[in-house]
Amino acid sequence: MTLRFIASSRLPTPWGVFTMHGFEDNETGKEHVALTYGELGGDQPVLARIHSECLTGDALFSLRCDCGFQLQEALKRIAEEGRGALLYLRQEGRGIGLINKIRAYHLQDAGADTVEANEKLGFAADMRDYSMLPVMLEHLGIRTVRLMTNNPRKVDALQRYGLQVAERLAITTGLNPHNAGYLDTKASKLGHMMSSADFTAAEAAAKNNKNN
Ligand SMILES: Nc1nc2c(ncn2[C@@H]2O[C@H](COP(=O)(O)OP(=O)(O)OP(=O)(O)O)[C@@H](O)[C@H]2O)c(=O)[nH]1
Numbered sequence: 001m002t003l004r005f006i007a008s009s010r011l012p013t014p015w016g017v018f019t020m021h022g023f024e025d026n027e028t029g030k031e032h033v034a035l036t037y038g039e040l041g042g043d044q045p046v047l048a049r050i051h052s053e054c055l056t057g058d059a060l061f062s063l064r065c066d067c068g069f070q071l072q073e074a075l076k077r078i079a080e081e082g083r084g085a086l087l088y089l090r091q092e093g094r095g096i097g098l099i100n101k102i103r104a105y106h107l108q109d110a111g112a113d114t115v116e117a118n119e120k121l122g123f124a125a126d127m128r129d130y131s132m133l134p135v136m137l138e139h140l141g142i143r144t145v146r147l148m149t150n151n152p153r154k155v156d157a158l159q160r161y162g163l164q165v166a167e168r169l170a171i172t173t174g175l176n177p178h179n180a181g182y183l184d185t186k187a188s189k190l191g192h193m194m195s196s197a198d199f200t201a202a203e204a205a206a207k208n209n210k211n212n
């Protein structure tokens with residue numbers, strides 16, 4: 001692993017002033033970021049989110065997925081708690097990259113689900129690599145987390161690297177008519193621990209209204 005810490009700075013957000021830590025992987029050219037809030041040292045588990053890059057959801061307001069909603073929810077919960085970390089990993093499109101994700105969306109527009117689309121393009125359903133986690137978390141002084149995720153593979157990845165997951169916290173938000181099928185596929189084919197019942201009544205009610 002060639003990842004190393006480069007620099008940190010303040011990052012004011014609508015939820016509070018975070019500290020942003022930048023890491024660079026010389027081998028892959030990837031630049032990963034962690035946003036931290038409060039004092040992270042000590043033995044108390046740290047409220048954490050490991051977020052995979054989604055340019056379309058995180059920055060371009062896409063309703064095809066739940067990423068942007070989860071990103072905001074995680075930062076809000078961390079600020080409310082007064083302590084926590086969000087790792088923003090540059091694994092766009094579950095590791096296949098932005099242009100391939102657009103190719104996959106094109107196939108989904110023609111009826112494929114998110115897993116079938118990846119497979120038609122010759123990729124596994126989930127190509128993400130989590131080998132940067134130990135370096136980033138060690139730099140931040142984090143050994144034990146309370147992880148906000150619905151994805152059991154993220155819990156497994158952390159444990160594989162010797163990190164402790166004290167608790168898994170669901171992060172179900174952003175259900176809408178455009179991502180309802182995608183979220184169903186995540187639950188049925190990718191093992192995500194969520195169902196419609198986990199979302200707010202308003203989200204569930206709006207789920208089938210395609211005019212939204
Ligand atoms: N290849 C592909 N990637 C997608 C698609 N929709 C979202 N993504 C990417 O999926 C990643 C987010 O993964 P998700 O499966 O939504 O959620 P997760 O991170 O595994 O799990 P949570 O922690 O519960 O959010 C981001 O990198 C997105 O860019 C899609 O249809 N195809």
Ligand SMILES: [Zn+2]
Nearest residue numbers: 054057065067
């Ligand atoms: Zn997304």
